[in-house]
Amino acid sequence: xxxxxxxxxxxxxxxxxxxxxxxxxxxxxxxxxxxxxxxxxxxxxxxxxxxxxxxxxxxxxxxxxxxxxxxxxxxxxxxxxxxxxxxxxxxxxxxxxxxxxxxxxxxxxxxxxxxx
Amino acid sequence: xxxxxxxxxxxxxxxxxxxxxxxxxxxxxxxxxxxxxxxxxxxxxxxxxxxxxxxxxxxxxxxxxxxxxxxxxxxxxxxxxxxxxxxxxxxxxxxxxxxxxxxxxxxxxxxxxxxxx
Numbered sequence: 001x002x003x004x005x006x007x008x009x010x011x012x013x014x015x016x017x018x019x020x021x022x023x024x025x026x027x028x029x030x031x032x033x034x035x036x037x038x039x040x041x042x043x044x045x046x047x048x049x050x051x052x053x054x055x056x057x058x059x060x061x062x063x064x065x066x067x068x069x070x071x072x073x074x075x076x077x078x079x080x081x082x083x084x085x086x087x088x089x090x091x092x093x094x095x096x097x098x099x100x101x102x103x104x105x106x107x108x109x110x111x112x113x114x115x116x
Numbered sequence: 117x118x119x120x121x122x123x124x125x126x127x128x129x130x131x132x133x134x135x136x137x138x139x140x141x142x143x144x145x146x147x148x149x150x151x152x153x154x155x156x157x158x159x160x161x162x163x164x165x166x167x168x169x170x171x172x173x174x175x176x177x178x179x180x181x182x183x184x185x186x187x188x189x190x191x192x193x194x195x196x197x198x199x200x201x202x203x204x205x206x207x208x209x210x211x212x213x214x215x216x217x218x219x220x221x222x223x224x225x226x227x228x229x230x231x232x233x
Contacts, residue, residue, distance in 0.1 A: 033220045033221075035221065035222075037224070043205060043226070043227055043229070044224065044225075044226045044227060045159070045207060045209075045224035045227075046224075047117070047221055047222070047223055047224070050220075050221050091158070091159060093159075095220050095222075097220075102147070102164070102211065102220045102222075103149065103161040103164055103172055103174075104149075104151070104159075104161060104209075104222060105161065106158045106159040106160070107158065108157075108158045109158060
């Protein structure tokens with residue numbers, strides 16, 4: 001069974017600075033996908049970024065980048081130039097290709113607070 | 117990004133009552149999912165649905181739960197006899213049909229907050 005661990009329950013960052021949110025995963029499968037979702041106080045789950053286990057380059061989407069270190073089984077999210085609107089819960093998730101339904105397994109989340 | 121709507125946005129029900137939560141994808145999708153999030157906790161997988169059949173379900177998805185796609189569009193989650201511990205946010209998700217091989221991005225609806233009294 002797969003497992004996702006997010007060790008930072010809460011993080012503060014100064015506006016306009018970069019922040020790294022940690023995520024480690026555990027699976028014996030070789031083929032999987034890693035995801036980050038943002039959940040603002042309004043409650044919706046917003047997809048941010050995806051990284052495939054066979055992707056050689058780290059994924060980037062605008063101000064978001066994923067620092068993928070396969071050997072260490074980590075998939076940290078880096079947010080550059082933080083904005084006040086980035087204050088939210090952030091969830092790391094994984095899906096296994098071997099699962100028929102590609103279900104997502106989520107970590108416990110990190111609450112990011114951006115200070116003005 | 118695919119659009120998914122969910123109704124109702126908030127449902128309050130008495131313990132033991134049946135509830136039906138609805139998910140309406142805007143485009144024609146094949147893969148559907150239900151997840152739940154108890155207040156302050158992580159998001160948990162309930163069930164995946166492909167080609168009008170359940171493809172995978174978690175231990176949470178017991179006999180009290182059922183899913184169907186009655187009219188080929190709406191995707192519903194039914195809880196037959198609600199319990200206090202069913203109080204949670206329930207999310208519908210769809211798999212991006214335009215993603216190429218190797219991408220399994222799921223897009224979530226806004227959620228239905230279920231409160232069982």
